[in-house]
Amino acid sequence: MHLTRLALTNFRNYARLELDLAPGLTLLQGNNACGKTNLLEAIFYLATARSPHSGAERELLRWGASDEPIPFARVEAEIVKRNEMRTVLEIVLVQAAEKNREEAGKPNSRVNKRIKVNGVGKRALDLYGELNAVLFLPEDLDLVFGSPGDRRRYLDTTLAQVDPRYGRALSKYNQVLEQRNSLLRDFHERAFNPAELAIWDQQLVAEGAYLIARRAETVERYNGLTTEIHPRLTDGREELRLVYQPSVTLDAPAPARQPSLLPGEPASRTTDIASQFARQLEMMRPRELGAGLTLAGPHRDDLRFFIHRSAERNPIDAITYASRGQGRTIALSLKLAEVALMRGETGEDPVLLLDDVMSELDAPRRAALSQTVIDSPQAIITATDLDDFTDEFLSRARILHACDGQIENEKDA
Incomplete structure (x- = not known):
């Protein structure tokens, strides 16, 4: 287009x-x-x-x-x-x-x-x-050095452009999260009804599992793309690896789907993730009632970047150790990979x-x-x-x- x-x-x-x-x-x-x-x-x-x-x-x-x-x-x-x-x-x-x-x-x-x-x-x-559209701004350094929220928003914006179901799931998840947090905050002020919380849990898990599955698949797809892009921008001196860190503990990483992701169909992992998400919410119930907010879910995920330099044995955590120039190159690699990702998803x-x-x-x-x-x-x-x-x-x-x-x-x- x-x-x-x-x-x-x-x-x-x-x-x-x-x-x-x-x-x-x-x-x-x-x-x-x-x-x-x-x-x-x-x-x-x-x-x-x-x-x-x-x-x-x-x-x-x-x-x-x-x-x-x-x-x-x-x-x-x-x-x-x-x-x-x-x-x-x-x-x-x-x-x-x-x-x-x-x-x-x-x-x-x-x-x-x-x-x-x-x-x-x-x-x-x-x-x-x-x-x-794929947009690079100078402040995209925040993707590397900013808060987890900056990185979540980036993934959400990218995925919503290529997967309509993702956008709907994200909107519904945020609505349910707000209602669930309101119920948790009111725990000490009114009679607690476990059945009411269970209703919100079911909806949170259903929408959240889809978000997690799509994010995990997409990050792995990014890794396949940046393997070629990042060395090209660094004259072969650096390689880049993205690591998705969901707040829900997963038994195994979601596999990349080849040759392209299929919007709306990460079902092979979504059911497993939903089960793990539900168990984690149940285990964290006492802590959540004390804190008055939801402590696990896509709203607490993060994305990390690791640089492997040819002259060094171990990769470095870009958030902690990368220079501004390296951070800018990471952001550029991410955006150029996004172009290829969108092309593969939408044609x-x-x-x-x-x-x-x-x-x-x-x-x-x-x-x-x-x-x-x-x-x-x-x-x-x-x-x-x-x-x-x-x-x-x-x-x-x-x-x-x-x-x-x-x-x-x-x-x-």
């Missing part, structure tokens, strides 16, 4: 933008704070219905849009898939009206979100899979979005990365300095310039 058109209205620093896009390489050059990252964010927002940045969705509305009678932002794109079918995606954010006189004149952080696919209203979950090439990707990389790694992405079916890459790219890369890329919420072709700049 590839994007053919992107239209923004009142999104971040873009008042109005109409941009035609083509397959292949698009290089967006400009100084900092010109809107390069905002454009990539808009595309990813259409793919996932959520911003990769933390903060309220109100912040997506352009500064100054609040002066309009009805403050709003619109992101719209047209995509073409392998079967030549065209799809128009649209997300509109409208600032909610004040509920009472006391709120009048005060900043309002509430927004209403409306999603349409080919003009038909959809839920956020229904948007996943319409446009598959469609995702749009690759790379923001300020060359900064903090030495010359050999920049050259290796350029060579790796040069044949991408569609890649949109931002940079402040074109000198970071090889002559061959520049000759094959369409070069655009970003400045103050405007984008111009190189020949027009």
Whole structure:
């Protein structure tokens, strides 16, 4: 699949933008704070219905849009898939009206979100899979050095794009988890009904087992892909290994499914995982009643990265010992593996979005990365300095310039 058109209205620093896009390489050059990252964010927002940045969705509305009678932002794109079918995606954010006189004149952080696919209203979950996108941001160092929650969110976003059942299971799991935690918190305040908790346990186990099975399979698939990708980015000096650490104790690791994962069908492991999850919840019941929260499940999983350097015998834990440069290369390897993963799962090439990707990389790694992405079916890459790219890369890329919420072709700049 590839994007053919992107239209923004009142999104971040873009008042109005109409941009035609083509397959292949698009290089967006400009100084900092010109809107390069905002454009990539808009595309990813259409793919996932959520911003990769933390903060309220109100912040997506352009500064100054609040002066309009009805403050709003619109992101719209047209995509073409392998079967030549065209799809128009649209997300509109409208600032909610004040509920009472006391709120009048005060900043309002509430927004209403409306999603349409080919003009038909959809839920956020229904948007996943319409446009598959892989986004690298400089802050993706948090995948390596950040919290387990950062890594769980990454796995969830990736899997939800390629497996609709995963997105539904995740949504249901989070709803059940909230209800179960509420019941555990109220244990000391009202009469405890074991049967009520058992109902939530059954639902938590059913949805959670699927999440665990898919995560385990996917991490093993990543390992098969990064075996080739990571050495290419490190001139053969390093190998990368991912280790999935579920909080539910499993009897044996989930096997990788070859040649590709089958969305909705890790059933060979799901039943076993559900049994183990249920037993663990039962064993932890006294601790959970004391703590007032659920102590095992996918919401407490982690993902670790280990680097094996050719000159050393033992691998190192990247979270503890990797340098920033190594962490950045790990994140890049992960994203490039994600491209191949999505292609294998869906039969469609995702749009690759790379923001300020060359900064903090030495010359050999920049050259290796350029060579790796040069044949991408569609890649949109931002940079402040074109000198970071090889002559061959520049000759094959369409070069655009970003400045103050405007984008111009190189020949027009």
